[in-house]
């Protein structure tokens with residue numbers, strides 16, 4: 139039996155990477171999926187009978203309000219986020235503000251828009267994208283990123299507690315390194331500092347005790363589980379999926 143039949147799901151940053159894999163995985167489980175992103179061109183490639191796409195910028199309050207109102211979701215997957223490179227000394231105010239808006243505040247915006255409908259129906263599942271690099275583990279040159287992703291864990295716990303008796307669950311996921319277009323960009327950028335793309339990839343793989351990087355599909359499987367009623371007894375938790383990195 140398909141696990142998400144009858145559910146309406148909205149996903150942010152669904153044009154590529156983990157968001158895209160999760161849109162397809164949820165659609166294959168029977169959900170009506172609304173896959174959103176700022177990148178209309180990349181979204182256009184997401185064809186599936188259960189998927190509708192539209193542009194939603196999580197940094198724009200009106201775009202969030204309109205988009206969520208259109209969907210009235212049972213499932214919200216807040217996937218949008220950006221990785222800044224650098225230490226506490228490298229970080230700038232502008233990078234900090236940008237990252238907190240995109241990685242943290244955007245999730246609050248989306249939840250604020252989606253929660254009233256979930257409360258009315260007496261149920262819902264929210265999945266927020268955190269990272270193993272957060273309050274779980276520190277990673278080199280991830281000062282701003284790790285700080286924002288730790289905030290996502292706190293926000294997730296807070297929302298979980300406030301709506302626990304209303305049938306609404308809120309969890310977050312904490313992946314290690316995952317194959318995605320933006321990871322490729324990071325590997326090419328790091329490659330320039332460490333003597334090439336292959337050396338950069340070796341360094342990322344080395345920190346994963348399993349000796350490899352995750353596929354986006356492996357992360358999507360966890361997202362589907364948390365979105366579905368199968369995970370009905372878990373809320374307020376960071377679900378770590380990091381190939382043993384933090385183990």
Ligand code: NAD
Nearest residue numbers: 151153155156176177195196218219269315316318319320
């Ligand atoms: P990605 O970084 O390759 O793609 C990100 C997507 O976000 C793009 O399609 C982009 O257009 C979209 N986006 C950017 N700004 C947006 C905005 N304002 N509104 C809506 N969409 C916007 O994908 P990924 O690497 O799978 O990362 C997705 C999420 O997973 C991020 O939150 C990231 O921090 C998190 N994550 C990734 C990894 C990894 O190794 N790839 C590990 C842990 C956590």
